[in-house]
């Protein structure tokens with residue numbers, strides 16, 4: 001089952017505090033963005049990559065594509081003020097496909113087996129997202145006071161990729177834009193329209209590089225994988 005992937009890469013990395021797009025930071029001698037691009041370049045099921053970029057970073061990223069031999073990129077539309085807008089910008093630029101994946105470019109450790117499971121689930125059910133079960137006790141807090149402990153058995157920490165039948169996510173993004181709804185992931189846009197969204201068990205290694213600590217964890221993951229061969 002083939003798919004195309006949307007990689008939002010137009011963020012500012014404020015929580016990283018690096019003073020630049022965190023995707024340009026290096027892990028083991030390679031930019032985070034290059035690590036992520038290589039995953040999809042090397043996946044035979046991936047027939048196209050769409051990158052949402054900041055206009056002022058487009059030329060730099062185009063040089064990165066050449067440097068790392070990335071040939072599947074079909075377009076680099078302008079990103080938007082919010083992640084959702086960047087994703088929508090890519091969807092608007094795409095031709096109709098069967099399955100589209102939305103994946104944070106800041107998650108370079110995703111693997112082909114999880115992608116394949118997501119694509120299959122999206123084909124069968126319409127929408128499927130990656131996640132892992134919560135490991136810590138989760139509580140609702142208000143003004144520094146515990147309000148409620150949430151039953152951990154039903155809690156998942158949601159990741160990307162998030163995979164969809166193309167027409168379903170395009171409709172959900174269009175409706176969200178029309179009514180001014182802003183979600184923190186694509187699944188929210190589907191849920192609010194009453195669509196069923198399946199979750200696929202992912203890996204705790206599929207971290208989103210967000211703060212400085214994630215760089216340390218990320219290098220450790222790469223070293224571990226290098227030792228595993």
Ligand SMILES: Nc1ccn([C@@H]2O[C@H](COP(=O)(O)OP(=O)(O)OP(=O)(O)O)[C@@H](O)[C@H]2O)c(=O)n1
Pocket residue numbers: 007008009010011012013014015016022023052079080081082083084086087104105106107208209210
């Ligand atoms: N307006 C935005 C915001 C985010 N992203 C992308 O969405 C992914 C997940 O976003 P996040 O981790 O929040 O990245 P940043 O927005 O850069 O981080 P911060 O919120 O700390 O500024 C990243 O690959 C980021 O580049 C994007 O394309 N457009």
Ligand SMILES: C[C@](O)(CO)[C@H](O)COP(=O)(O)O
Pocket residue numbers: 083104157158159160184185186208
């Ligand atoms: C989409 C996401 O990665 C799922 O956990 C997350 O919501 C992105 O949040 P961010 O603040 O835009 O990085």
